[in-house]
Amino acid sequence: MxxxxxxxxxxxxxxxxxxxxxxxxxxxxxxxxxxxxxxxxxxVDAKTAQKQAMASKAQYKESPAYYKTRVDAAVEAFGIEPPNMDRLRAPNPFHHPINMSDPKRIEPGQARREGPLSIAVRAEQRTIERGGMRTKNMHTYARVLNTAKVPVAYRLLMRKAEAGECQLRNVNRYDAVVLDPGERIDISICSGKQAVEVLDLRMLEITGIGAIWVDKIPAQALALDPTSVKAHDPGEDVQPCTSLPAAELAKSIERGEFAWEDLVDYYSRHDCEEYRFWSGYRRLEAPAEGLPLLDPTGDPDAG
Structure with missing residues (x-):
């Protein structure tokens, strides 16, 4: 049991x-x-993972942290002083003293001061090369001087005051987009002793790093006259941004979709290798809350 x-x-x-x-x-x-x-x-599959990685990279490139790396890279590459970030966010002083509706005439031997730039007209004997032949002729130049203590981006449209096209011009090389403090250039007007008519003059006082970034804009994008485009020389160290749609930007300026100063103001704050201007951007008239400034529509093809 x-x-x-x-x-x-x-x-x-x-x-x-x-x-x-x-x-x-x-x-x-x-x-x-x-x-x-x-x-x-x-x-996730490899394709989805790649998309996620690219999205994360795009978000990083839009961040203030990445923007700061571009600033630091430019400072190191060009040996300039680090910019004041508050100044980069601040409005650039803008001057537009002469426009197409009220052009100004400057006689040989006379000068005119407009904002930070001084324009003096000189007629001198110069050696001109044409068709492989060198000749010495009287030639009229506009000598432009940046009197400011900061770089000045400028758009200066001029021609000889008397009617008729210039038949002989000695095209010399100079920076047709930005002048450093104290920089002086000679702009060829035409052979002979000529009065000069200034058709349009726009100027933005910008930062040192802004001058480098603005000089990377192709001259063809800024709606300059053909002589200025041909003469433009930003220097050996500055490589233009070939990805910008230069011809379309110039046409948009000419059509009045935005102004020269809007495009230049944007790129005085952004490296055109990394950031894209959009047609709705306007020159800052109040400090930006932060940088970079991006197209609010998110359109990757803007500008």
Whole structure:
């Protein structure tokens, strides 16, 4: 009787252990299956992963942290002083003293000061090379001087005051986009002794790093006259941004979709290798809250 009772107890215990084991095993199996399903759900194919990585990279390139790396890179590459970030966010002083509706005439031997730039007209004997032949002729030049203590981006449209196209011009090389503090250039007007008519003059006082970035804009994009485009020389260290749609930007300026100063103001704050101007941007008249400034529509083809 006692033996039978012991056997019954042992059998019941074994059955209980087996039952517990079966329940535990099934619970572990279910938990493991759930973990596997979770892991499988988080797996992505290579194409999706690439898209996610590119999206993260794009977000980083739009961040203030990445913008600061571009500033630091320019400072190191060109050996300039680090810019004051508050100044980069601030409005650039803008001058537009002469426009097409009221051009100004400057006689040979006379000078005119407009904002930070001084324009003096000189007629001198110069050697001109044309068709492989060198001749010495009287030639009229406009000598332009930046009197400011900061770089000045400028758009200066001029021609000889008397009617008729210039038949002979000695095209010399100079920076037709930005003048450094104290920089002086001679702009060829035409052969002979001529009065000069200034048709349009726009100026933005910008930062040192802004001068480098603005000089990277192709001259063809700024709606300059053909002679200025041909003469433009930003220097050996400055490589223009070939990805900019230069012809379309110039046409947009000429159509009045935005102004020269809007385009230049934007790129005085942004490296055109990394950031894209959009047609809705306007020259800052109040400090920006932060940099970079990006197209609010998110259009990658803006500008």
């Amino acid at each position: 006692e033996l039978t009772i012991l056997r019954s107890i042992a059998g019941g215990s074994l059955a209980f252990v087996v039952a517990i084991g079966a329940w535990t095993g099934s619970r572990l199996t279910r938990d493991t299956a759930m973990e596997v399903e979770t892991l499988l759900a988080t797996e």
